[in-house]
Amino acid sequence: MITVRVTFYSYFRELAGQPEATLSVAPGSRISELLAQILERFPKMRPMQKSMLIAVGVEYQRPEFALSDGDEVALFPPVQGG
Amino acid sequence: MLRELTITSAPIDEAALLRGRQISSGMGAAIYFLGFVRCQEDGREIAALDYEAFERMARRQFELLFDEAEKRWPIASIRLVHRVGRVAVGEASLWVEAVAPHRGEAFAACQFLIDEMKRVVPIWKKPVS
Numbered sequence: 001m002i003t004v005r006v007t008f009y010s011y012f013r014e015l016a017g018q019p020e021a022t023l024s025v026a027p028g029s030r031i032s033e034l035l036a037q038i039l040e041r042f043p044k045m046r047p048m049q050k051s052m053l054i055a056v057g058v059e060y061q062r063p064e065f066a067l068s069d070g071d072e073v074a075l076f077p078p079v080q081g082g
Numbered sequence: 083m084l085r086e087l088t089i090t091s092a093p094i095d096e097a098a099l100l101r102g103r104q105i106s107s108g109m110g111a112a113i114y115f116l117g118f119v120r121c122q123e124d125g126r127e128i129a130a131l132d133y134e135a136f137e138r139m140a141r142r143q144f145e146l147l148f149d150e151a152e153k154r155w156p157i158a159s160i161r162l163v164h165r166v167g168r169v170a171v172g173e174a175s176l177w178v179e180a181v182a183p184h185r186g187e188a189f190a191a192c193q194f195l196i197d198e199m200k201r202v203v204p205i206w207k208k209p210v211s
Contacts, residue, residue: 009136010206053204058142060202074136074204081133081140081164081205082117082176082196 002027002069006038009076012052015044025067031056032063034073051078083152084159084181087144089137091167094174099161109158109181111188115196117176119169128209130170136204137166143203147195151180154194155187162195164205175207 001024008016021041025034031054039046054061055074067073084104096116105112119131148160159181169175180191199205 007136009204010134010208055136055139055204058139074139076136076204077206079200079202079204080207081135081199081203 001025002029002067002071004034004067004069004071004073006034006073006075009074012045012048012075012077015048016042017044027069029067030063031061031065031067031073034067035063038075045075048077052076053078083148083157084161085145085148086159086161087141087148088163089135089140089166090163091165094163094165094177096174096177099163099177099179102161103179103181104159105181106158108183110183111185112179112181113185113188113192114177114179115192116174117196118174119171121171123207123209126209126211128171128211130168130210131175131207132168132210133164133166133175134206134208135164135166139204140164144199147198147202150198151191151194155180155182155191157182157187157191160191160195164199164203166205168210 007020161179163177180188182188
């Protein structure tokens with residue numbers, strides 16, 4: 001298994017009930033598989049699935065991105081700067 | 083191209099920013115935009131906005147936007163300041179400046195930076211009553 005750290009920003013933190021979580025997924029897993037696990041564990045986030053933005057490190061990534069051990073994944077709602 | 087990016091909890095010091103402006107002899111336009119916190123958010127009266135940034139990623143995404151602006155227009159300088167933390171109604175949350183040879187390029191770059199920031203830079207706001 002590989003371990004990734006997931007950080008929630010903005011109101012996703014409230015929906016998850018915690019600022020971050022460490023999850024284990026099978027080697028070669030994609031973001032989509034990690035998301036399935038997250039939505040299972042944090043069901044309040046399910047309605048936000050469509051608008052959810054996903055980053056690994058400091059770059060946006062798509063659900064098909066293959067995760068590596070130690071990746072830092074960030075999940076957040078649409079941005080609102082300005 | 084000169085780039086200055088500031089993400090800060092301190093008030094935006096407009097006078098200091100204007101004093102720091104550098105315009106070479108080939109530059110004909112400096113456009114700057116200030117965004118203020120309004121007293122209403124989604125139809126509700128508010129006292130302030132709490133801004134949160136995923137700062138490391140925000141810096142990276144701003145740099146990518148600066149790269150793109152530099153490719154599109156002959157800009158000499160981009161300076162951008164975004165507040166984080168609590169910003170009271172009437173205070174500025176954003177200051178963006180573009181310096182270019184002509185006004186069209188400076189206006190376009192400034193507009194591009196603001197529009198794209200609102201699409202990709204991980205900053206969020208929460209109303210405070």
